[in-house]
Amino acid sequence: MSSDVRIHPQPSADRQARISDRRSRSTGLVAGVALCVTGSAIAMGIGRLVPAVNPMLIAIVAGALVANLVTVPGWIRPGLDFSAKRLLRAGVALLGLQLMFGDVIGLGFGVIAVVVAIVVLGIAGTMYAGKLLGLSWSQRVLIACGFSICGAAAAAATDGVINAKEEELLTTVALVVVFGTLMIPTIPLLSTLLGLTDRQAGMWAGGSIHEVAQVVATGGAIGGAALAVATVVKLARVLMLAPVMAYLGARARRDARGGGTSATHPPLVPLFVLGFLACVALRSSGLLPEAAIAGAKLAQTALLTTAMFALGLGVRVSLLRSVGPRPFVLAALSTVWVATVAFVGVLLVA
Template sequence: MTAPRDRWGERMPGLGVAAAVAAGAWLVHLAVPAVPLLTIAVAAGITVAQVPRAREALDGVLRPGLAFAARTLLRAGIVLLGLKLSLVDIAGLGWAGVATTVGVVVFAFLGTWALGRAFGLPGREPLLVASGFAICGASAIGAMAAATRARDEEQAHPVALVTLCGTLAIAVLPALWHPLGLDAEQFGHWVGAGVHDVGQVVATAQVAGSAALAVAVVVKLTRVLMLAPMVAIAASIERRRATDAAGPRPAIVPLFVAGFLAMVLVRTFVAVPDAALVAADGAQTTLLAMALFALGSGVRVAALLRTGWRAAAVGLTSWVLVAALAYGAVLVA
């Protein structure tokens, strides 16, 4: 058995590279605020993974640290993400706003999962694609993969697709704002309900002003809150499937999901100092940037082009489905 000190020694090269990329992504985001920091981190991982010499290091000396980042740091970042959510802010949407947002998540999830099954995506890919497109991008994919024990290679296509479509949304949705006849707040609601990652939501909604941005963030964080029940349900199903299998069964509610919910309750009922919230936000962003770089580094574009056309078809169709459902939610709310 490897000693804890030896394990940390093996992890440090990969963690160091992930931390350096997170810092670089932060600098790029400062220079170009319209590009979300976490999108930069995922894109950096995908880009580096296509370089043969770099791929040797990613699959070799860097692998232990990157695996730790993609698993443990991701879970820690999701726990801290709960501090962004206040149930009071969500209640401010009104019952119609909350109900339609939940409806978008549920129907987008089920529709995308069904598409994935219909197109014959292997293993847990339908579940992971549905999680990413319906809830909150690559973070949701990592969370669902952790809860259901999905293999690293099963995450590659979903991560690449949700990053691509979320980035496209930054340019496409503002171009449709006026043709669809939406006012600024309606546009913010549409963006919050239809764009995947929180950073991508901010980058897309800010073109319509502060009112649109405020609505978009609250709607988006309401979708993020759905991560907890969706992951818990998936983990419960996985637990039942594993009843007759060898080895320990997954927890009914994964520990990081419980931690996420605890942070939501803290933010709702405790007067957390602003300085603490700023520090937690910085830590959460850093942890997720490191984790998403690690997830992106597992994507092999050549293999994606050879075998991923079905996943691409599901992802692009899901992107349109989510946008259409979100537009309908705006009209209803």
Template sequence: MDTTRTPAPRLTPTPTPATRLAPGLALAFAAAVGAWAVQLVVPALSALLVAILLGVVVTHVWRMPEAVGPGMKVAAKRVLRLGIVVLGLQLALDDILALGFGVLAVVVVIVAGGILGTLALGRWMSIPRPLTMLIACGFSICGAAAVAAVEGNTDSDEDDVASAIGLVVLFGTIMIFLLPLLLAPLGIDDRTRGLIAGGSIHEVAQVVAVGGIIGGGALTVAVVVKLARVLMLAPVIFTLSLVQRRAGGTDAGALPPIVPLFVLGFLAMALVRTFLPLPSAVLDVGQFVQTLLLGAAMFALGTGVHVSLLKKVGGRPLVLGVVSTALVFGLAFMGMILLG
């Protein structure tokens, strides 16, 4: 009799969410620590700028394994929002109120003018309306988050969404370097430059990077203005859903919250900073945590910037991206300068 036993098959453990996210998050946070170390050695270099540059370089010289994908996506979205929440500790409530009615009115003009102007330009350039709408909202409101939010209220497909997000990352990253260079020779004070940055740049992370480069009081005021643009997402999506229904399209999905949770968290931290006597050590720790969180997020966003985007997107959407970026910047520049 054959007594040889057949070995039991090895069971591959089912990966948990933590194990799936760990490689990408570890890479993003390692890059953030490296960027922070560079800033310690060269204080003139913002850790946030170094992080996004590192992401751009890495994506061109190294084919990242699929295992890091899930964690990198979380870094670019959830970690970013956590960083913005912690950033609230650097801002007192009276700084938010100090923006005033004039700045908020300019924000409305930027969003409305950017969307309507980009739609008109896209129609003139014969670019499909769904892609044009995604570009218009992404460039005028809050970048990739706006693209993803309005997708359900358009007839766009996956290629349209990928192209719009790619353009947001590409042109927003270009503005990180270009905007400070454009504003530096004009003799504009740091706060006004922060207002212009918050009113014109696409992604929150990119706004943070520019605010860090400008320095002074630019960072917090830039983020507050940017969050005011984020708040415009709800009325824009509501308007798009009404247009979709009246045109006989598919029923719009659930509307997003009027105020996103990370914005509420940001304001909650600002309230804590305003009404509680926090020691300087707590604020210093908060700033360090903020740098790590936002650095990891911007590294992840930087890996999305690749020259292959230029080939995939095509010429006309690229031109529309250039003109839309210039339009939003022009509205922000003129509005904030007039207020000054």
């Protein structure tokens, strides 16, 4: 009697390794995102208890504290990268729902021209100063866009286009936190000493401070009238993210063609920037009910806070020591330069 014995081949060692690697990455992805979501929830809870402090700033600082006080396991890196990149881009896109084209147009041609000048001259001046300091092109671009447009979100968005080194992005994020936070008490104090009106002080805050959250904190410290104009001016700067990313995308495509590589060319305008513009257009259409706008704002805050916690986890004291003093010098120069351009613009149009 013949026997029909079926022998099932065992997976090869390479296949087993690939399966194990995929499982490990999936586990790291879930665990890393879970850690960042937990950090975000804590930061948002503290933000509710202390409304004067924005949860995104709390998340960056909390992430940095965790990174420097405990050892973050390397196997959760996929989740940290997903939070710092994918979730951040989704949050930046949803940020468009907080802005209407009518708000920007309502500022008037003079203020719009000042906003454009702040971003263009801010980036150009920072790039030139960074070149004199001998910093790499990518480090200069990250600081220039972060300090001239919208802080850590702009820096991370720029990194998505130019693929800078990780330590360059994390250094920029840390510098945004340090110098942007220093601006919160500085602008109200200088505005009082210089005799600026609330509207002028609000315009100056919105035109010179790095993060949206930092602008809100500063505008609230000056007064209600200042807060309104500061927020709109700042969001107008955020809107400049689209043309700047389009320029960097075009440059990256040109460099890829010039290098003769067969790799896929980067998109001319990143998808999340198109999403941001689409959200601005949707909000401007007036079709969204207030409940949907409020829900989107909560989601946007949660996404950006989660991303900021992930970025904060990469900010280590040893890293900041290793990069040397030159990025700090450029950050100081950029802060003063952007604030000076904004101040002159305020005096000219307000």
